Amino acid sequence: MTEHSNPLSTTVENPEPPSPMTAEEEEEAEVNSPGKNLPVLKWTKSVFETLLTNTQMPPEYGAMYPQEGDTAGDPPTGYVTMFVDFFGDCNFQLPLTVFVFEVLEYYQLRNSQLSLAWRRGILAVFQLSVSLGFFSFRQRDHTPKLMIPPKGMMKWKTKFFYVKAAAITATLQFRNVTGTIITENISVPRADTLDWFSRLWIIGWFKLDNRQLWVLRMMIGRLSWKARPVLREKNSEEDPLWRMFFPDFKGKVEILTCGAGEEGWNRTIISNFGMPDEAALNAVLPEGKGDLGAP
Template sequence: MDEPSNPHSTSGENPEPSLPVAAEEEAEVNNPGENLPVLKWSRSSFETLMRDIQMPPEYGAIYPQEGDTAGDAPTRYVTMFADFFGVCNLRLPLTVFVAEVLEWYKLHISQHSSFGMIGVRNIEYTFRALGIEPIVGDFRRFYQLSVSMGFYSFRQRDHTLKLMVPPKGMMKLKTKFFYVKAAAITTKLQFRNVTEPIVTENISVPKADTVDWFPDLRIIGWVKWDNRQLWVLQMMLGRMSRNARPVVREKSGGKCLFPCTRLLTFLFLLLSFVNVLSEDAPLWRMFCPDFKGEVAILACADGEEGFNRTIRDNFRVPDQGSLEVVLPQGKWDPGALGDPAATGVPKQPVQKIGVKRFRKQKKPHELVVVPPLVP
């Protein structure tokens, strides 16, 4: 497999020859049948989403026409699903990590299932919160590529630590979509043929003796973040002032140990008010059940570089000139997007050659001891 420009593939390992993997029967509610489902969400909902996620106007996000499907994007536009930006915590521009995952697996972003995107972004914010650089090689330690009903996802590899449980009740995933300029998606956009065999990931599972970051790993489940939280996690370029920076602030102050006279109570409340959000906290504190703070926006000190400039290299920022090109009229070639007849390698041939199927099985496996969330 050709490597992307910066794949961060795992070094020092010699994986065994890869074998085909059976297609995953993904627990996805939507079944498009013979065709992709028709658009079914309102223009007002689309406009609200664009405001909420602070979609850059130069990316040319447009609402589809009545009767459109996800395969009807105009020429040089890309279909994006609303759930990418809701439950999946995705923002544009793409981070380098997301772009390199797409490049490694040779996936077009519109072929991506929302369930798969949740796993990608969960790995990213888990590692960012713990101060670990997210790379494709480590993502592959946890997840195996799969395909179902013409869309790609990732399933948990056997014997790996389960980092999250995806949310339930994600309905009509393929009916809520919109289009953005292809120039805004700064990866090599190519459709993967869903009949192409999927190979197993044979690299070692993450353990204390296989990766140096494992002692720092905490289980951080799926969480839906707002723009400030994604900004401080370096997963979004903020639209704030260039001279601003985000910081996690946690409440401080203790309980009053004196008799509750009116004067002492007043003084205690006054001191507590002064101490509220006065302590800076590490990013992982946001994931703790007892966290009562927030992400505050502070002005940069004299000579201090703004946060957007500091984290810019974590993103694939589109070229402004490419975004300004006048695009022709017409529809794109949707390739195999959502083709229900192409669901991966046929099941019977895979079973005959004895290939291990990646399904949940009740069998013993090695237990992994993970450090607690709060050290």
């Protein structure tokens, strides 16, 4: 990778991606002013039910298919908006990881305010931007590209549903799209300053399959099991679980019963996720409508 040492340090008003709008954005711009006049629901309930199955959405999260004529800005009180394409194309999952919470808190955002940003690596080489009423991230000037996100996510604003706000355990702010965005002054890592930087490589983006989702769900949702997932690839020895996310992986995942006094591995990983409080999920919610989940 090319090394760079001059970070940005200026203040700008709502920086936009340097490239011109895509055909999709131009089409949406005709009917959408920032944060208003969102397009109405346009996807089927049967696809919604398939989504819940494929993502193994916990039923206690109260995932709800919108009513006819609803927009993404119309969640019931106590609910937040989720966009379908985030789950299909961005590997977005619930519960959210602690890392995602920290990113959202740092940028003072609700998850429902982000557009294609979920498809980009939210690292020091990206700068917050806003377009058509939603926030995203553009690549900073003079920085190396660490990920290659796919393109062509069409009509994502028309495919949405609602989940209980209690499923998002962090207290997230609802940022004003007309506010000033400060360009961050963060030095770009270099191989001569951080030993891990030279070990990074450009990666593509891919969807998690059902097997991978199943393993993740086991690790964060079955705390009482005295078992752990085990990956075996070319021999009987255990391989690291992260290998299953590589495109050339051809192994299998098994369940290994833990021995006496041994904790299931899922108890170790649970601290990396924001697990909702059961009482908060079961609380009675008032009637009314929100705005993308804004308080």
